Amino acid sequence: MLDRRIIHALRVHGRAGFREMAAVLGVSDQTVARRYRTLRERAGVRVVARPDPIRLGYERWIIRLHTAPGAAEPIAAALARRPDTTWVSIMSAGTEIGCNVEVPVVGDRDSLLLQKLPRTPRLVSVSAHCVIHSFAGGAVGPDNLQLPLTPAEVAGLAPPPADDDRPAAVADSDRPLLDALSLDGRLTHAQLATATGWSESAVRRRLDDLIRTGTLYFDVEVDPDRLGFHARVLLWLAVAPSRLASVGAALASHEEIVFAAATTGATNVVATVICSDMEALYRYLTERVGVLDGVERVETAPLLRHVKQVGSVR
Template sequence: MEIDKLDRQVTHALRINGRAGYREIGAVLGVSDQTVARRYRRLREEAGVRVVGLPNPIELGYETWTLRLRAAPDAALQIASALARRPDTTWVSVTSGGTEIVSGVHVPASADREALLLQKLPRTPRLVAVSAHCVIHNYVGGAVGPDLRDDALTGEQIAALTPERPTGSRAAHLTGADAPLIEALSWDGRLGYTELAAKTGWPESTVRRRVQELFGSGSLYTDVEVDPELFGFRAAVMLWLSVAPSRVASVGTALSEHEEIVFAAATTGPTNLQATAICRDMPAFYRYVTERLSLLDGVERIESAPVLKHVKQLGSVR
């Protein structure tokens, strides 16, 4: 599939506001709402672009953990697929020549960490090593906000599409009753109120109020699942950095300003910063590491692992 300028603009617009209407996006881009709808359907069907609605772990006080699992090459994909089916995993990737699985997990602060992080792991002798690292601060990516990779829209267009958060709003408390709504939005974050009412069994007025309340308070946010290769980015690499403790904040902030970085966070463990870089190709990644990343004051050691396969990127597994 060929991706043109308008495709990039529509995708960028959805990353800014995943529930913006076709008419709203069209007005900003200077095209008709029918054109936007047609482009989005094509991007969904042919390029795998998908908007998902997700609970905001920061607003809800959840802990986020990164699991690093080492497995035999013939077992890695099976283990990764089992992790991807868990509702508490947010993403799952296979790296390092097919021997390492890396996954993000959200854990309610009151939950039993050991049970969720370790006891529920696939039980197989082919899993040879496990480590878990708690994310203690997010700098860019996910609920923190879009990275700088997209450049299809102008600053004025971005401002026009950025949703306003009501002044004084507080995080709505998610309850068990919200489960069908969250499940529906994790499949498709652009479902209309009528469709959501059918999936939840709620009156449409209740769905409308609850969706507006949860998104307005920041308890839910949207993100966009894409295949980076279709947009010209063929090198996705996970990074683990050892940074002098006094420089962690400054390096993390610097990473958030690098267009190559789509995720960056401070973590516990033998390394203290985790990041994901997406570059045009591996030579571009080499230039990024040698000319920018390694020159940041405080960076002492860099570990990198190319992503071989995204088993789960966002929301529910397709």
């Protein structure tokens, strides 16, 4: 339970100090530091800080690609190298790819969707789904598997609330800082200064500004297999439009859900599910998803491997 509490604490404020977390968690700072190091080594825990696409008003697209046998790996690798993709996964029998693209409204959307992808050799089909509302995961907040802290404990850790009067924004000059934070959101100011070539005081000022304007949010990457969750599946749901909000709210309350959003397209809800095994997934689909009013059809695509996760190539 302490490990889950530490992960939740990092999700609330990824740069919180060990002493600060220890005061909230009721243990020593040495214990927190030791358990954090163990989580990094044994559970693949990685804290990242990323620009908040919702706050920045970015368009978010989930792209589903079907490839010829043997073509998924190079196509997924090419997608992972793009700076606008945040996750890229190989699914099903190794002939399906799912990826998330975040671009400014005036960004490279047309080039990706209309030119580059259709010309990719051995690409069988492409469907692009624009995210129109987020229910769980990502910048929305921790999923229910990561919620062992009480509201009072969360309040004791949370960074200052974003100043809504100040617009969130990133500049080209922020790229070195954002690149470093996408690899490790807990790098010290000295380490960030080395990575960016800035002074420590410049790093501190800009990082504080990005956090206070809500431009950055913290996420935590965890290897589910090392925590006993061996069934990872992407769900594509066709939901009656009048039931989108209620189905989304229901999914967001399930601890099996780590991400859920409403999208455009024939399947208008996408969700990422993790379960202990396939039998648990069967029970989840039949007892919790299939009974939701408004769910008309469900497609499942097992996640075989993440090529890129939380903005970093694996």
